Amino acid sequence: MASSVDPRFGAALREFRQRRGLSLRLLGQLAHRSKSHLHELEAGLKAPTADTARHLDRVLEAGGVLARLADAPVDHAAEAGELRARVAASDVSGDMLDRIEQGVDDLASSYPTMAPADLLPLVRRHLAYVGRLLDGRVTLGQQRRLLVAGGWLAVLRATVHIDLRQRTAAVAHLRAAHDLAEHAEHGEIQAWCLETRAWDVLTQGDYRAALDLSRQAQRVAPKGSSARIQATAQEARAWARIGDIGATRQALDRVERLTANLPVPERAEHHYRYDPAKAAAYTATTLAWAGDPGAEQVARAVLTELDPYGDGGARPRRSASARLDLGLALVAAGQPDEAVAVGAQAVTSGRVVPSNWWRAAELLAKVEQSGAPEAATLRDACMEYAPGR
Template sequence: MSLDRPAWARRMTAEREARGWSQSDAIGTLRAHAPKKLPDNASLLRQWKRWESGEVMPSDFYQPIIAATFGTVTHALFPVSGRRDGNAEIAVASGMETLDIVSRLQASDVDNATMDALRITADRLCSEYALLPPGQLAVEGRQWLKRVAGLQSQRLTLAQHREVLALAGWLALLVGCVEYDMGDRRAAESTRRAALSLGAEAEHAEIQGWAHEMRAWFAITAGDYRGVIAASNAGIEVAPHQGVAVQLAAQEAKAWARLGDRRQAEVALDRGRRLLEGMPYPENLDNHFVVDPAKYDFYVMDAYRMLGENRLAQTLAEEVIRASTDYDGTERSPMRIAEARLTLGVVAAREGDLEGAVNYGEWALRSERQSLPSILAVSRELATVVSKNYAEAPATRSYLDHLNTLAKVSM
């Protein structure tokens, strides 16, 4: 596949070939997703060839139709520039240093500038989730959560009181996620429940939805797939039109795929895809509580891997790695990349390449920023395949020993 073509053109070819379609097959499927009659086959085929060659980008009319044809969303296939400033200093955005904010928090009245600075601080912390060492982020998150919670004893307007509750809710969600990443499941569950309570008190549907999403995440890593579905449904009920509903649908799809119900998995994926397609493109792609189009590809990859769709899972894993890596090789989303490598490892193992499978598995385990429960859950899928097909191979025993050592650390 030529690398001098735009990424979207290369992906169109990869997606089509992963499905075993000719270009004529692709335009036939394209018609099924079109809202109105399209040009004749000869004209449409010429257009498709121009798209795949990278000669011309599809128009705004065709982009969502092509995305639907391949079961994704427009801005996953045709990305736009989003804001990536999770590591920006508070002072740049708010004109305040951390010490200034803390001093203002001790005043009897809290002004709008202080509230703005707190919003920026919470956004910054949530945007550092993917890269900052979890221990450091947990400490910072707890410190800010304590400071924000302390504001409730001061004189606040009703609007300020609700916003303080919401900010505390976001910080509690973040701290709970990091606690779970570090393997502290009991603390993570307590923090999740606190976030749910704060969201309910603030009447903030999205915070409540994310608290249910965390419950779904905890359940899927524990193998409680019916629990995932129950948590997803509870979250969608409270936040049906929020961004979190997309991720809840994805978690439900992952659970159905693990239960072997392909139809329900695809229904959930399509529900999430349609919801995400109708949402505006995120302003800050780094915020952990934002579902961006590339993240949805990551969830679809997981479902296809579990359903045994090797070509589709491999295509999406390669796309997740590409979309999560900067031009200079810096990994923006190391946890997504690690699970994408494990997906490539599972596909390699299924196709008889033990060396490739173990290499991908070891590569994923070496990732510096990990969510231990998540990486272990997917690693065990790879372990199951290599144990079944290559039980006596030294490479298999070495990989399983490494995995068992990591599992003991998380206990």
């Protein structure tokens, strides 16, 4: 099945617009399109119609590039299938393994700060390069390094697709990542595939499936690995959504033991390297979901650490999530006015990715249930910034 949204279209639209020195507002005036619609096209949240693509092509003098991209959607399942098919008979060539592995780490470290629609084309290019090298010749040791690099890239690509709510593509690349990891006998990537699936089904409301997948991930993950810690934290969040406070606390206690002597990794922003700050952020989320009275204090401490100056900090996506956690805790504590303020900050930051939007919607629902008159402010912000509006 072909995906209806090709991330290359958004990237190309942004490039041609910037070449002309146009803001989204000015392009909207020239093209007679709304600023929000153009933003959704650039962010990969909405697919262009053929007429819109041809019209923007003329306005931006793009030489037919936009029209061709609109007519050539990416078949994510076919791309992932092709990569998986190569695994069984890989004669790899190339002397760029160190640079490839560095690129994997760079992309995984960009995940917390880069918009998903901007990160996706970069991951696709690196993954395609690894796929081409899988057709060459190299030693068995070098082949395994390529398979591992491809596995990390595939699971990262699946994660970005989940962020963009492109689940068909995400499923295809999680399968590809699992096959690559299995061929390379890499338990941690296999565990991350399970943990990523757990997060995806949790956001869709299937908490029992999330619990089962997070436990599977813990069994597969190597002892002491970041994947095992993350999967344990994911179990705690599943218990919180189920409403079992005792099991939630027990899982959080296990996370605390696993991270007690955990050093800060060399690249703490790396998505697949667990750092102590992430443990605190996950605890805040879990306690807020569980309705635990201690959630407010933990959430405030996390937000102060992430965003001491109120400008988003070094990890703006995590800061936005921390504000949603604090807002939920504040509603439970009978402070809906402040909950609205921090919730609106999170929403208007533009850093709440589509897959996390349900958390903003949940906060809005809780504020409205409280009867607070300030709820209208948060509703207006949600209406303006909602993905795919």
